[in-house]
Amino acid sequence: NHTAQITVAAKESPLAIGIGERGIFISSDVNAFPQEIREVLFLSDGEMAIISADTLELFNVQGLPLKREATQLSGPQEEISKGSYPHFMLKEIFEQPATIRAALKGRLSCDGADVVFNELKPLLPRLHACERLLIIGCGGAWHAGLIGAKMVEEIARTHAQCVVASELRGCDTLCDAKTLVVAISQSGETADTLGALRELKGKGALVVALCNAPSSTLTREADATLLLRAGPEIGVASTKAFTSQIVLGALLALYFAKLKEIDPARRKEFGSALLRLPEQVEALLRARQEIARIAKSCAGVESSIFLGRRYMYPAALEGALKLKEIAYIDANAYPGGELKHGPLAIVDKRSLAIVCCADKKILDKTCNAIMEVKARGAKVIALAQEGCDVVSALADEVIWLPPQNDPLSTVLTTVALQIFAYEVANARGAEIDQPRNLAKAITVE
Numbered sequence: 219n220h221t222a223q224i225t226v227a228a229k230e231s232p233l234a235i236g237i238g239e240r241g242i243f244i245s246s247d248v249n250a251f252p253q254e255i256r257e258v259l260f261l262s263d264g265e266m267a268i269i270s271a272d273t274l275e276l277f278n279v280q281g282l283p284l285k286r287e288a289t290q291l292s293g294p295q296e297e298i299s300k301g302s303y304p305h306f307m308l309k310e311i312f313e314q315p316a317t318i319r320a321a322l323k324g325r326l327s328c329d330g331a332d333v334v335f336n337e338l339k340p341l342l343p344r345l346h347a348c349e350r351l352l353i354i355g356c357g358g359a360w361h362a363g364l365i366g367a368k369m370v371e372e373i374a375r376t377h378a379q380c381v382v383a384s385e386l387r388g389c390d391t392l393c394d395a396k397t398l399v400v401a402i403s404q405s406g407e408t409a410d411t412l413g414a415l416r417e418l419k420g421k422g423a424l425v426v427a428l429c430n431a432p433s434s435t436l437t438r439e440a441d442a443t444l445l446l447r448a449g450p451e452i453g454v455a456s457t458k459a460f461t462s463q464i465v466l467g468a469l470l471a472l473y474f475a476k477l478k479e480i481d482p483a484r485r486k487e488f489g490s491a492l493l494r495l496p497e498q499v500e501a502l503l504r505a506r507q508e509i510a511r512i513a514k515s516c517a518g519v520e521s522s523i524f525l526g527r528r529y530m531y532p533a534a535l536e537g538a539l540k541l542k543e544i545a546y547i548d549a550n551a552y553p554g555g556e557l558k559h560g561p562l563a564i565v566d567k568r569s570l571a572i573v574c575c576a577d578k579k580i581l582d583k584t585c586n587a588i589m590e591v592k593a594r595g596a597k598v599i600a601l602a603q604e605g606c607d608v609v610s611a612l613a614d615e616v617i618w619l620p621p622q623n624d625p626l627s628t629v630l631t632t633v634a635l636q637i638f639a640y641e642v643a644n645a646r647g648a649e650i651d652q653p654r655n656l657a658k659a660i661t662v663e
């Protein structure tokens with residue numbers, strides 16, 4: 219009387235066991251479970267489960283029986299489908315007005331003056347004592363963190379630094395109980411982000427996660443989580459989760475500005491600008507065909523450089539990452555001021571330069587960068603705020619963005635660059651949702 223058994227064990231990667239009426243499901247990600255699964259058991263490192271048709275036994279690291287309450291998945295599991303879109307990535311790009319609204323909902327007052335994070339209330343005494351923010355993340359989440367750190371410094375006048383999580387590991391980074399670590403991750407399962415978080419927690423830091431996956435390892439290990447509320451993101455190239463990470467960074471900057479008693483009028487001005495973002499993204503999405511026209515004219519290039527200064531440098535990094543990931547075009551991003559320190563040597567008449575010009579504070583300097591690359595024969599596509607005529611006089615093509623303040627123009631710039639990368643990849647016939655050599659969640663080092 220032989221019963222088939224499956225034995226599973228967790229080691230340095232997530233392991234979730236979904237319990238439903240039709241049986242037991244095993245996955246590294248709850249999004250893979252059928253919709254009816256509402257109860258999930260998460261195994262920690264070294265734990266094991268033996269599963270048969272009608273039994274489920276758990277064991278701890280020592281091999282002793284383990285009792286664990288199942289986690290109830292909150293809210294209805296969203297249906298995962300492309301709808302009428304040819305790719306998940308395009309659908310997710312077009313969801314951004316809604317996902318940005320969801321990220322703001324109930325957190326930012328109607329006049330933009332006040333931010334409420336109920337999730338952070340239990341941490342208030344420690345947050346008041348915080349002297350600096352250390353933001354960590356990988357890939358796109360690192361780029362969002364770079365933008366977040368700049369906003370916290372500018373809006374909340376609080377020291378903030380963003381370090382790519384894999385580079386922080388083993389570095390014995392200075393960090394103590396007065397450091398707030400902000401760990402950014404769409405999946406909440408990125409091995410390097412979790413590894414860095416554990417090192418910093420070991421030094422006494424308080425950890426707040428900005429995460430899209432409510433039941434992920436990151437949300438279980440952080441002291442508090444601010445959910446991105448972007449809904450499941452299926453395309454490997456992050457789009458809606460990335461812009462929600464910037465929005466959460468902006469809200470966090472406003473939250474700290476209040477704690478640090480920064481002038482309410484300044485906070486209100488920034489908060490009101492944040493409230494305008496969803497409509498501005500809608501307007502930008504209506505310009506898809508124009509961006510597609512420009513993108514198609516670039517489909518034949520094999521290498522490109524992205525330039526930006528101040529807030530636009532991380533936006534350039536993100537634009538280059540999107541183009542690399544899905545169009546397989548060599549794309550490197552540089553701070554505009556670094557051009558003369560080396561990168562200019564590779565620019566010639568075969569080059570494509572994408573110049574992010576939506577930071578008005580240093581626009582004249584960014585324009586210098588356009589002139590430098592134009593003088594070497596490069597084709598220049600600029601992204602600029604409507605009304606910046608100086609840019610149209612210099613660039614070959616301009617992608618116009620609705621007028622916004624400099625920090626939040628990063629959202630508009632990156633949405634335009636998502637569409638650009640998508641249209642280039644599409645014109646090249648590339649595999650968009652699952653690019654070669656990449657995975658959605660990087661659960662290994």
Ligand code: M6R
Binds near residue numbers: 456457543659
């Ligand atoms: O799940 P995470 O946000 O932690 O993932 C981090 C990166 O792996 C991710 O942003 C990656 O760079 C994306 N494919 C970018 O589009």
